[in-house]
Amino acid sequence: MAEPLLQATGLHTYYGASHILHGVDFRIGSGEAIGLMGRNGMGKTTLIRSLLGHVQPRRGAVRWRGADITQAAAHRIARLGVAYVPEGRGIFPNLTVKENLIMAARAGLDGRCEWTLERILQTFPRLAERLSHGGGQLSGGEQQMLTIGRALMTNPELLILDEATEGLAPLIARDIWQIIRSIRGCGIATVIVDKNYGALLELVDRCVVMVKGRVVFDDDAARLSDEIVQKYLGV
Amino acid sequence: MDFYSFLIQLLNGLQYGLLLFLVASGLTLVFGIMGIINLAHGSFYMVGAYLAFSLAALTGNLLTAVLLGVTLSVLLGMLLEWLFYRHLYARDHLYQVLMTYGLILVFEELRSILWGDDVHGVAVPVFLSGSIPLTDNLSYPVYRLAISGICLLLAGGLYWLIRKTRLGMMIRAGAANREMAQALGINIEWLYTVVFALGLTLAAFAGMIAAPVSSVYPNMGGEVIIISFVVVVIGGIGSVWGALLAAILIGMSDTFGKVLLPEYAGMTTYLLMALVLLWRPEGLFRRT
């Protein structure tokens, strides 16, 4: 098998004294799409934050194309080509829409610059109409588009979407799924966390299911049986 | 008061206010972005004035002295941030006040060892040493006008830096959401070093250009820090534009207070602060 883009082995992450991740293994290859699933509080966001250097795992290792990045600063990991759309958005409310986008602009690592401001604005016409608005003045759906657009401005190799459609009206959520689908079409590797398992399973190659800080399923999306869904994800 | 006397007081008030702004802008920027209460900020003003004094004596020219002094200030800012201030970001205001108060004492002691406790003067550069005649016996010194002009230019430059440049966007982004800024590849630690060095340099620069009019003396930082905090509070903590407006207001009220109400001169500034805070408890502006 080809060398994975990002690989984590045996991650143990704590918040203070509480032990959240219990030896998590995770890998994603170039251009691959992974659905990261699990009920609330199972450690999905903590896994992402551990991969991105926002919280240091106490044990275990994270590698990017084989190079150890476990101790690397978050901004260094981002510059390797990892973009993050966090839970609860994370736009900069004190910057305009345009500033939110251009402050993040970076050429792709092989010098190509595929996502430009123009292309983002074509993809998200609603943002084009609101370029000079403050980020805080946007509706929830527009803020989510802005966060995704901003992530793409970094021309990432890997895009991580944590609950990107959470709390959005169904029509807006549908738009966001449409956009995620078109991003998938450009071959960027993606990790998607979402409660809409139907939409998620149509899109991803592989599923990783977490329960209480452990991975209990990691296989082709097609192999995710109703039984597993019922047992680990059902409400 | 006749028109020309009024004009002179107006220009004096403006010049004092703009100089205050240079000091207060760094104070409010460092508070707004890194959350640090820096009592030692006035010491940076003093360091600037003493640097101007020594370097002007060394080079024989205030202009060269200022250029050298600014370079040294930037380096000092980066060094102090690295040695002391970065350990305060995650801490309580109480620790910040304790450490930065300690730094005031260190700076005063170092000043006493290196320069002694005498008062010194610094000469105005020759090409700025003239006066503009207003009436037969009233004139206005060119140097004071030059101070106001330079401060206005710097205020404009600061506006441009914060509002229009990518660095400014990153600084504002980092102030709003540190983790998100890092996730977009911004080196927050480096950004904080830059902002701190910028704030220190603005204060030191104010001390350098003020040296010829205020002279250079022990504890000059202590006076300026108190009034700078008043400016920051009136302007709205963290707001650079609020600081500009508040500094000019204070410059005017102090200057005219001394002329019109000499027996209450010490109070006008604090009266102004009390009135503004009664009207707007958060200060004039929101955070930049």
Ligand SMILES: Nc1ncnc2c1ncn2[C@@H]1O[C@H](COP(=O)(O)OP(=O)(O)O)[C@@H](O)[C@H]1O
């Ligand atoms: N900053 C934090 N400090 C302490 N505990 C946290 C923090 N963030 C999350 N947790 C805890 O860690 C566990 C995993 O949370 P999280 O990774 O957010 O789960 P998920 O994203 O799967 O919903 C939960 O029990 C949550 O309460």
Ligand SMILES: [Mg+2]
């Ligand atoms: Mg989560």
